[in-house]
Amino acid sequence: MIIPFRKPKLTDADIVHAMLNGSNDSMERVYAHMDRYFRQHAISMFAGDADTEDIFQETMIHLWREVQTGRIELRDGAVCRWCEGELRPMTSSLTTFLMAIAKRKHWEQLRHNQRTATRLAGDDDATPEDPRLQAAMDSISLTRYGDTVADEVQAARERIVSDCVLAMSPRCREIVTMFYYEQRSLDDILTEREENNSKMGLKTSKYKCMQRLRQMVADAFKRYDL
Numbered sequence: 065m066i067i068p069f070r071k072p073k074l075t076d077a078d079i080v081h082a083m084l085n086g087s088n089d090s091m092e093r094v095y096a097h098m099d100r101y102f103r104q105h106a107i108s109m110f111a112g113d114a115d116t117e118d119i120f121q122e123t124m125i126h127l128w129r130e131v132q133t134g135r136i137e138l139r140d141g142a143v144c145r146w147c148e149g150e151l152r153p154m155t156s157s158l159t160t161f162l163m164a165i166a167k168r169k170h171w172e173q174l175r176h177n178q179r180t181a182t183r184l185a186g187d188d189d190a191t192p193e194d195p196r197l198q199a200a201m202d203s204i205s206l207t208r209y210g211d212t213v214a215d216e217v218q219a220a221r222e223r224i225v226s227d228c229v230l231a232m233s234p235r236c237r238e239i240v241t242m243f244y245y246e247q248r249s250l251d252d253i254l255t256e257r258e259e260n261n262s263k264m265g266l267k268t269s270k271y272k273c274m275q276r277l278r279q280m281v282a283d284a285f286k287r288y289d290l
Contacts, residue, residue, distance in 0.1 A: 236273035
């Protein structure tokens, strides 16, 4: 009886080492390992129309850059990551980290598609956003999907916007969260919120809430010179 030879399972340390110093063969093995894990979980994580191939490619490039730039490194055999100026052991596996990046990439893809559709259709649901507020909201998405922002200014912006959202009325907090963070349509929100009985009323509420949030964040950014 011939027992087939099985290669030992890749560890996170193996993956980091291969990305730094590995041969083509070892990198192909890493790629195949990550690809299998990604495809096993992509079905339940992303909508059927998501461009999963592009998401995976961009996610692998991002992970490779994290290793190549030293954001992720091996220290005494442990996989660690620089966060807020400190090298810390990673609390999740690299495959879990990979899917966190993938979630962020998917969010960016949805956001891009929505903006494109808005420009083509002239959808009046969209309202111009303050660039500094939008940058802060974008930075929040990184933390929401597990990709920690190292830059101290970005981290400060995250905290400020989060605090401002939490400080809003429950009504405004719910609308802002559903529309901007969860990417829900106005029609979808309208079916869940009994307070708004018309789409126009919801549009008005959304606009007033965003005006308030924009002012709160702008004042805080100015106060802290951000």
